[in-house]
Amino acid sequence: MSQSLQLKNAGLKSTLPRLKILDLFGSGLECHLSADDIYRKLLESGVDVGIATVYRVLTQFEQAGLLVKRHFEGDKSVFELNQGKHHDHIVCLQCGKVEEFYDEIIETRQKTIAAERGFSVNDHTLSIYADCLKADCPNKRQGIV
Template sequence: MSLENQELRKAGLKVTLPRVKIYQILEKAGEGDHFSAEDIYKLLMSIGEDVGLATVYRVLTQFEAAGLVTRHHFEGGHSVFELASEQQHDHIVCVKCGKVREFVDPQIIERQYEIAKKLGFTITDRTLYLYGVCADGCKEE
């Protein structure tokens, strides 16, 4: 049994071709790659898979509910998905082209926990989004 099938079954989801294909795309993503539903739909179309955009959205929502993926909501209504990970990491988003990059900075993570403790909180989840303009041709006008 393939890893995708095992993960889907473990999450309580029936193994279907669209689910397997979408999981494979997310699994093969390079480190730090994040895909919107539209990105996944275009990738499926480019490899000749006949999976509708509504199906992609539905499967991603099912994956999110099952804890297989994490959805990130960025300013401007931009949402991207990545496979759920135990590793704490943060994101920086280009406000021009929408490119998303991950980064891990132990000092930032440690500082957040220190601040929470000082204010009498116990962190149960954390998310940090930084916004800027990337160096890939998205210079300010």
């Protein structure tokens, strides 16, 4: 589906800032960007957008179901493409890389635990903060200290 059609379906006019922001998420899955990330990337690529527009568009995309907002450690929220299916996250404390996973055992267990305590699960967030053991992990933190 073309991007401008995607926007139309969401009831949003096809404008440059919206198309460019959609572009950033476009191809790559597992892409987690903050408003500020997006603002910077657009300015770098020569798109003269305002930070207010970035926040507005992100909110609209979230409400339209195109994006999902996440809160990892730290102050700012990040957005990712809405893949329609729930998943949790592993965040590398060294390089910031985020990987997604889904585990039926954990999902089921949560419902059981909640039920045992008299709760009906509505939603949940599970974030594992870990050290990425992969060779390509830049281990930025070590360099800074």
